[in-house]
Amino acid sequence: MDSCYEIDGMIPVVDPTAFVHSNAILIGDVIIGPGCYIGPAASLRGDFGRIVVQEGANVQDTCVVHGFPGVETVIGPDGHIGHGAVIHGAQIGRNVLVGMNAVVMDRAEIGESSIIGAAAFVPEGKKIPARSLAVGTPARILRELTDQEIDWKSRGTAEYQQLTRRSMASMKKVQPLTEIEANRPCYEDSSYQTLGQTK
Template sequence: MPLFEFEGKRPQVHPEAFIAATATLVGDVVVEKGASVWYGVVLRADDCRIIVREGANIQDNSVVHGTPDSVVEVGAGATVAHSCIVHGATLGEKALLGNGSTTLDGTALGAGSMVAAGSLLTPGTQIPEGVLAAGVPAQVKKPLAGTSAEFWVEANPPYYAELAQRHLKGVSPVD
């Protein structure tokens, strides 16, 4: 896995985290126990600090970065789905950012909330806990309940934790 020190700051990865071989981590990155960082992900902490909390997952081809001196945090059990951009944002515990969504500087996604695929959180947007937000720009649509809460927010983190263990044991390069 490509890990790069930048100006004396180097990624810190818990030994029980999964980092895909094609993910790139640069600078002041912390990846906690049980977190997973998937194929093609870039965590570039040259101007900021990036913390991926325990059990969080950042899926394929997502990019995480921030503004100078900011802290970008992906909360415990949170999901950054495929091809997202997380810039200068905070995602609460078990929050889910849907495929292809973008968060901009100063945004926050509350614990247990979900942002629908393809949404845009404009600078400073604050999404409260336990709601569904969607659109360009993203707006709160309703409280998150039923299948969306059970499947996406609750079931996704343990599924990705188990899948990461399978990849740790079962992925190997092909000659």
């Protein structure tokens, strides 16, 4: 990858089964686990505290992950960090979804299988129990999630785990075409749709 940097002798670690886009930035004490997806323009700065992205998690486009000295920032297994989110010194539990442009601050703890709504702000030290839907600024717990909602989240994360494999197998830098080719195919419909929709 093009944007991986050592600092103070600390070099990022990326599992061979993880996909890190060439435009993502990894600095210092960053550990990317098996099957993870790190999207374009994501910035994971392990220049103060350690950053750990555990198995099957994804950190999408333009996300920022950082922390203070002595504080470990962890995204747990099957974690799902939506476009533009900021995770700073927080503990993101197993199977959590952090929505687009949400901010989760230092020493916050997000319990397993919770969803943090898009553009929510989780303040420093806030603890969100497992299976919670938290929304707003500052984030408040709206209710407990249903099994259907957790299943919806898990299917979305499975799509990103498949994207990891697709990206490793076929993504490459190319020049754009100058016109649309005849019979240009479309991607197949996904089983992961907006919550509440069915096929």
